[in-house]
Amino acid sequence: MAGFRAANRYAKGLMLFALEANQTDLVYAEMNEVKNVIKNSDDLRIFLNSPILDAKIKEATLMQIFASFSKTSQTFISLVVKQGRENMLSKIAEQFITIYDIMNNIVTAEISSAVELDQPTIDKIVAKAKEGLDANAQVKVINKIDTSLIGGFVLKVGNTQIDSSIKTKLASLKKQFLNKDYIPKY
Known part of the structure; x- marks a missing residue:
């Protein structure tokens, strides 16, 4: 500290x-x-x-x-x-x-994905992220490759994280199967 x-x-x-x-x-x-x-x-x-x-x-x-x-x-x-x-x-x-x-109202958006994203895809993700920001905010994009995500992306903007990765979805399915949430209750 x-x-x-x-x-x-x-x-x-x-x-x-x-x-x-x-x-x-x-x-x-x-x-x-x-x-x-x-x-x-x-x-x-x-x-x-x-x-x-x-x-x-x-x-x-x-x-x-x-x-x-x-x-x-x-x-x-x-x-x-x-x-x-x-x-x-x-x-x-x-x-x-x-x-x-x-001082310059610049927000960092960190996009982690399994593969390198093309510019139009990054622009679409940033446009969605800007919806929750100040209208004058500039977005600085950091694109990281994380092959463990399998597919999809994880977007971090400030204290907000949007996880749209296959890895997280598979972990969620695994948790549901372990909890036996998939068994119909008649």
């Missing part, structure tokens, strides 16, 4: 810094990249979590990795490393993205 609070505070600070520099969209894109780079690199995560390595080495390495970033993001990353919070950089980026999404 303490890690979350610290990450949230740093993310709020970065948001204020980005607003002041009028670079929120740019910093948002860069924090998405930070999150993805750290998420996809085990070596970088180990490097950032190492208590043995000096902060100057970590800072220099991160500045090389993110050399194309804006001065705002580079200054912030440098500050995080100097404060000894480089192991939280991914969490800070995630919190910044969350704050940005809230």
Whole structure:
């Protein structure tokens, strides 16, 4: 919990810094990249979590990795490393993205399906999901593949989940058979 609070505070600070520099969209894109780079690199995560390595080495390495970033993001990353919070950089980026999404009325819709969905299908699912949202809300779609679903999809929007997967329907049928709900009662 303490890690979350610290990450949230740093993310709020970065948001204020980005607003002041009028670079929120740019910093948002860069924090998405930070999150993805750290998420996809085990070596970088180990490097950032190492208590043995000096902060100057970590800072220099991160500045090389993110050399194309804006001065705002580079200054912030440098500050995080100097404060000894480089192991939280991914969490800070995630919190910044969350704050940005809230400020810009962006809702994340996560669609899990057994196979890759084509764009018209995704558009239909998102259109249905938008019916319960604010008219001005923008929907950011994350499409995940989960072969265990067998067929259908699971849609998560905020705190709402719509499960239309074959896996769930089969589990429901199994439960009915085990409870013997299928036996007619005359």
